[in-house]
Amino acid sequence: MTTAEQAFADRLGITAGQTVREIGWDEDSDDRLRAAVEEWTGTALTDKDSEDVSDAVLLWWREEDGDLCDALMDARACLSGDGFIWLLTPKTGRGGHVDPADIAESATSAGLDRRPPVNLTPDWSGTRLDLPRAP
Template sequence: MTETASQKAEEFGFHPGDIIQEWLWDDDVDDAIRASIEDLTGEELVDEDYGSSVDGVIIWWRDGDDEDELSDTIVDATGVLDESGPLWVLTPKPGRPGAASSSTVQNAAKTAGMNAATPLTVSPDWNGIRLRAFGKGK
């Protein structure tokens, strides 16, 4: 892939008009990813306190955060996510501060009843892992 998903936000599976909820934001997130999603959808990202259903979710997760917290966050996020909406866990790439092993994300996803896909490079410093409910296709 010659373009990263932050340059080509449709790789996330989001569409114009979608409401995307962002979990575990902190000042280390990649603002280019956030901006590209907002540019594509035409909507600002909403936070964990958003009170309605959403069309997609991104979760920023770093090593050192509690794996059980990630599982709980995934469960909470799927509770407001439209049935067919994409859910992504974004983690720092290997060698970056806060880099998380893919097995940690896979274990948390499994605990939450989800499958984790192969990581996708979404920016120079972040990978994304799409989660799907067990039994769902690609």
């Protein structure tokens, strides 16, 4: 694994052996990020049709993809109890950019805790969404 791939995996909080599901892949998705996750976990990404419980979900999302809250609810349903979702959206100024207010509203409606967005690649930002922790 290259240093750049290691940095992707570390930044995403994904560890070796985790099962990561990918939803919303399209030709504009960043293959370096995908490859880094597969290399680091040691397993291929599973797709939206997998029946396995996932430790993490990579959700590639663009403004025109539909109802974000519904997509987050679907992604949440396949997570393990301590799993998390990385909502990957095009950066500001790129086609398909998603307004941060829409992300915040959809995450809250889906019952997910939102962390601040991070720049992951030249074209994509990521927002980690966590299941709420028990008090």
